[in-house]
Amino acid sequence: MSDEHFDAIVVGAGPSGNAAAYTMAKEGLKVLQLERGEYPGSKNVQGAILYASALEQIIPDFREDAPLERHVIEQRMWTMDDASHVGMHYRSNDFNEEKPNRYTIIRAQFDKWFSRKVRDAGATLLCETTVTELLRDSSGKVIGVRTDRNAGKVFADVVILAEGVNGLVGQRSGLRSEVAPDTVALAVKEMHFLPREVIESRFNLKGDEGVVIEAMGTITKGMTGTGFLYTNEESISVGIGCIVSDFAENETTPYGLLEAFKNHPSIKPLLAGSECKEYASHLIPEGGYNAIPRLVGDGWIVVGDAGQFVNAVHREGSNLAMTTGRIAGETVVWLNRRRDEMTKANLTEYTRRLEQTFVMKDMKKYRKIPDFLHGNKHVFTLYPKLFTNAAQSWFRVDGVDKRSKEKQIMSSFRKSRSILGLLGDAFKLARAWR
């Protein structure tokens, strides 16, 4: 590495970094992208679901060669107790469309593909290179980065930090504060392989159709969190995650939680006979709007997970990552064309543009949800039990008359949570949801 000067340096080659680097390189900017892994994706973990619309705005014909697993035609939302689940399922043939809306993907493969596009667009990618700090001029403006490669300094007009949820560069340079344990979830995940015909018959699928299951309830042992199971072409991604501060308070191990989830009577038959080929763990930013750090400064921009851009309620993250990356890239291109300086004031255009998109609108909409979920553990313990018990009482035919069954169900809710408690929970949820 020499004293070469770039228009922009992108730290990280995940969805947000790739979106930013691609957008700038395609418009002819001189872009250097730095990735600490051996190849893009080697450090990255996701469920994973790809939302087509965010990628379409960057690479419209991505379906031609992107490594996609299955397009999602069915969503199952489960509330679970130890022996049962009650579910809301939505399956539609409308999702079998010419340009499907959501796909399951395998991140290591997808990130490699996206990175190939970035390099084809003209960006320079250096892997196995960890950025250790930001370089600044005497006024404090960021002018480049230092890396752990020998000689290590590179300079640019602007540095885009796409370094992920556990990104150290921005934080250790004082651009943002330490991530608080109650604003991130720790998720663990396994990849289970099965022949595609088995997956298709087990999940009632044909061809490339796919199913996703999102689950909550006693599976997280009273902690704030969710489980998931996604069908890939020849594998199943299964995982579970909870807020880090809850893990700190509980004796539970993440892998113990995953084992219990896999052995739940509703999940176990879906995985029967599969071979596990990888165990992964990663943090997920879940602090929402209130946890978003400062996003721009003199010579720097933050995108993706590093900016806490995850919509935890809808399990969306990679689309927010790609969109923030794209808009950061477009902002830099716009300033570059105008020959404007990459100052904090000028880069604020990025946040102005973000405000106009679904990203900031959704983040704002759900800004009270993290506190609601974290402060109302009933959602993960008591309510799942009440719902599943009510369902059992309703469906079990045992000679008890229906009016008595109704009374019994109503009184189970009143006894365990009181009318005021029930109303209060409903009111708080409605207010947080607004």
Add this chain to the structure above:
Amino acid sequence: MIETTHATGMKVEEKLFQNRYLVDAGRPHIKVLPHDKPSKALLALTHACPAGCYAENERGQVEITADGCMECGTCRIMTAKTGEIEWNYPRGGFGILYKFG
């Protein structure tokens, strides 16, 4: 690797065995700083670390063997306030190498 068996009877080592790593021998990227008695946060890592890297020794201190680390950062964030561990990413190219992610 520290042997860590838990209530489910399952060893986390069996899970980590599936994974690919390039270990930077002799240069651990995480260190537990010398201490007499671990804080509650540091002690919690013995169950919260998803790779089971942390264990309590016979003197009641917490030790780390970082070979199975998946670089998630949970331990860093949990002990950020107490400052009991030193956390850096492995050198470029080293550490976990996800095949699927």
